[in-house]
Amino acid sequence: MTNKKLKVGNVPNLRFPGFIEEWQTKKLGEIATFSKGKGISKSDIEENGITECIRYGELYTHYTEVINEIKSKTNVNTSTLVLSEENDVIIPASGETTIDIATASCVLKSGIALGGDLNIIKTANNGVFLSYYLNSKKKMEIANLAQGISVVHLYSSQLASLTLSLPKLNEQDRISSFLVLLDERIHTQNKIIEQLKTLIKGLSEKIFSQKIRFNEFNEEWEVQGLYDVLVKFDKTTTINNQYPILTSARTGIYFQKDYFDGNEVASKDNRGYNIVPRGYFTYRHMSDDVTFKFNINTICDKGIVSTLYPVFTTSGVNDYFLKTYLNEGQAFKNYALLQKQGGSRTYMYYNKLSKLKLLFPTLSEQNKISQFLSSIDAKIQAEKNILDKYQSQKKYLLQNLFI
Numbered sequence: 001m002t003n004k005k006l007k008v009g010n011v012p013n014l015r016f017p018g019f020i021e022e023w024q025t026k027k028l029g030e031i032a033t034f035s036k037g038k039g040i041s042k043s044d045i046e047e048n049g050i051t052e053c054i055r056y057g058e059l060y061t062h063y064t065e066v067i068n069e070i071k072s073k074t075n076v077n078t079s080t081l082v083l084s085e086e087n088d089v090i091i092p093a094s095g096e097t098t099i100d101i102a103t104a105s106c107v108l109k110s111g112i113a114l115g116g117d118l119n120i121i122k123t124a125n126n127g128v129f130l131s132y133y134l135n136s137k138k139k140m141e142i143a144n145l146a147q148g149i150s151v152v153h154l155y156s157s158q159l160a161s162l163t164l165s166l167p168k169l170n171e172q173d174r175i176s177s178f179l180v181l182l183d184e185r186i187h188t189q190n191k192i193i194e195q196l197k198t199l200i201k202g203l204s205e206k207i208f209s210q211k212i213r214f215n216e217f218n219e220e221w222e223v224q225g226l227y228d229v230l231v232k233f234d235k236t237t238t239i240n241n242q243y244p245i246l247t248s249a250r251t252g253i254y255f256q257k258d259y260f261d262g263n264e265v266a267s268k269d270n271r272g273y274n275i276v277p278r279g280y281f282t283y284r285h286m287s288d289d290v291t292f293k294f295n296i297n298t299i300c301d302k303g304i305v306s307t308l309y310p311v312f313t314t315s316g317v318n319d320y321f322l323k324t325y326l327n328e329g330q331a332f333k334n335y336a337l338l339q340k341q342g343g344s345r346t347y348m349y350y351n352k353l354s355k356l357k358l359l360f361p362t363l364s365e366q367n368k369i370s371q372f373l374s375s376i377d378a379k380i381q382a383e384k385n386i387l388d389k390y391q392s393q394k395k396y397l398l399q400n401l402f403i
Contacts, residue, residue: 010165013400016178019171023403029160031125036093036156037118038082040074049073051081053113056092059103065131066180068108076113082120084112087127091134091142093117094153101154102142104134119156126172132179136398138162165403175401182394189387193380200376204328207369210359214368221359229322230354233311235275237304240268243275246303248282253295255303273304274311281323282309283348290336290346294326310350318366320374331358 001014010022040053052070054063062071084090084107094117095101106127107114114120123130134142145158166172206212210221237243245256276282276297282305283294296319297303305311314322326332335356340346360366 010403012403014397015401016171016174019167019174021168023165023167025163025165027160028121028162028164031164031166032089032121032123032160034156034160035082035120035122037090037114037116037120039076039080040113040115044074044076045072046075047073049075051076051078051113052109052111053081053115054084054090054107054118055115056094056117059090059092059105059118060095060100063105064183065105065135066108066128066183067105067112070109070112074113078113081113084110084114084120085122086110087123088114089121089123089127089130089134090114091119091121091159092154093119094148094151095146096152098143098146098152099139101146101152102134102139104131106131119154119159121159124169125166126169126176128176128180129172132176132398133164133402134162137402138164179394179397179401182390182397186387186390186394189383189390193383193387196376196380196383200373200380201328203376204324204373205330207373208325208329208331214365214372217361217365217368219362219365221361223357224360225355225357227354229314229317230312230350231315232350232354233275233277233280233313236307237271237273237275240271242270243302243304244300245270245273246276246282246297246299246305248284248293248295248305248309250291250293253282253297253299255299267306270304270306273306274309276303276305276309276311277301277313279319280311280313281319282311284309285349286345286347287336288345290333290340292326292332292336292348294323296320296323310353312350316363317360318363318370320370321366324370324373325358329358332356 001016010025012023037054037056040055042055045053045055049072051074053072053074053076054067054070055072058071086108088107089104090107091104092101104121108128121127121130141162142154142159145161146152146154147158167175203212247254247256247259249259274282278297278301280297281294282297283292285308336346336348339348339352361369
């Protein structure tokens with residue numbers, strides 16, 4: 001792949017060897033025709049349906065630039081439906097936000113029923129190339145074309161006005177096949193991570209319920225109240241931005257500016273925020289779905305969180321063991337369900353948490369369990385790091401392979 005940044009002409013920054021011609025500028029309406037999907041409500045979806053189908057909402061939640069495996073099926077009479085042709089590009093005709101609506105996918109199978117609120121783009125160009133192009137370089141332009149407030153609409157006449165720079169078909173094929181290979185590797189990497197997560201979740205549940213144990217341990221687990229284990233930490237900030245703002249999320253703990261792509265959403269005045277020293281626990285004390293996630297600060301010497309996040313350390317237990325026990329063990333989940341007292345939210349204030357009683361093994365067995373489970377966690381993190389590199393590579397390529 002060569003860098004064309006210093007070359008004059010309508011060419012991308014990066015280009016595969018052997019391609020030298022300038023890209024041609026055309027309106028999308030000059031190279032494509034437009035139509036709409038039809039029907040297929042949520043109630044029309046049948047697990048054992050005959051006809052494969054795509055509903056517009058699935059473009060947001062399930063599909064990427066290339067669609068070759070179909071999620072849903074229906075038994076609606078095909079004579080009343082709009083069926084795809086291979087290479088069709090589909091993009092939502094309505095959505096909640098302008099960014100969401102700028103989501104294109106290429107359908108690589110004919111005969112797929114395309115639901116209502118889908119714009120269908122038919123072209124002699126490579127549909128996969130077009131999908132990647134629209135989702136990257138043209139995403140903000142499409143978002144700016146969309147109209148509406150509570151519901152955003154995108155019309156074919158607006159799409160037709162898009163100005164595109166297009167190479168010859170053989171270069172489109174080369175670019176799209178390369179990006180598809182990269183996406184396949186990203187998909188495989190995600191599967192590896194999900195399989196490891198399933199493994200550690202299943203093992204954790206069996207370990208904490210004592211269905212499996214290491215051979216060298218046979219002592220009974222003893223009941224212990226968390227009030228004997230947890231040590232509350234009450235120090236708060238006295239000046240604004242005293243330490244980095246942290247986000248304690250279900251996927252881990254992060255610097256807030258990294259978690260929100262460079263933005264900090266905390267109060268402008270964060271005096272009085274809870275301080276989280278390195279190695280200390282924090283968690284959000286309320287939940288909309290009875291799920292709580294306990295995290296340990298491993299990313300800085302001292303960070304801060306809002307007062308909705310209690311902070312504590314421990315005494316006499318293995319911290320990794322306790323964190324995993326609370327996050328994956330059934331005992332805490334059952335206890336959390338007991339705290340739900342009507343309304344949509346469940347509260348797990350620190351004083352409630354400290355009243356929980358759990359069965360604990362000896363410290364040596366805790367250490368053994370932690371060593372075993374943390375080795376799988378380390379493997380998950382290593383695979384996530386690989387995934388991050390693939391995703392960064394894709395982002396760079398999408399910015400530089402198109403004009």
